[in-house]
Amino acid sequence: MDKNPLYKGEGIKELIPQRAPIMMVDTFYDATSDEGFTGLTVSEENIFCKDGLFTEPGVIEHIAQSASAFAGYNAKANNLPTPIGFIGEVKKFKIAKLPKVNDTLKTNIKIISEVMNVSLLTAETKVNGELIASCQMKIFIKE
C-alpha cells in the first residue's frame, strides 16, 4: 500500500456511485483478484464525525464503500458500468477505538465467496498500522 494509489480524491467517483457528503473512501491503493486496499482521511466536516471522532456508522459505511470501490475497480477493468451495491448483512463487527479527525483509515477488503449477486467479504481497518475495526459483510449487488 506504500506505492502511489491507483485512484485518489475525485478519481474515486469513477469507482463508487456515492457522492459528497456521503463519500467515505478517498483513496484506492491497490487490488488483487480477491482483495482491495482503500483509504479515507477523516475531515472535520465529515458527517459521521462527532466530538472529533469518526463514529461506528461511519466506519461501517467506509468498509461498505471500500467493497463498492473494489467492485467498481473490477467492473472498470472489464469495461462494465459502476455497480450499485447494498449492505446485506454485517457480522462479527469489532471496533477497538474510534478514529480521530485527520486520522487516515486504511482498509483491506477480502472477498471470501461470491454467489450470484451476493458477495461475502471480510474487512480490516487500520489507523497508523493499528487494527481498529474488523467485520464480515455481505454486499448485494444490484443487477
Added chain:
Amino acid sequence: MEKQELIAKINEVLAEEFEVEIEDITPEANIKSTLMLDSLSLVDMVALIESEFGVKIKGTEVSSILTFEALYDFIYERLA
C-alpha cells in the same frame, strides 16, 4: 477420506452452522429449505464448504446443487 465419513462430516458442519437437527439432513432433502437458506445466507454455505473442505463452489455451479446428495457428490468428486 471415505465417502461415508465425508458425508457425516458435511452433515455435522452444516447442522452446526445453520442450527438444524442433523437428522433433518438426508440425501434427498432440498438444501435451501432444510437449512432455511435465502439468497444472502446461501453464500455462507458456499464459504463454509470452502473453509472446511477446501472445495470452491462457483456461483454458476451452486444453482445446480439442489439436494444434499448432489452436494456430497460435488465435494467428493472435487476431493478425489
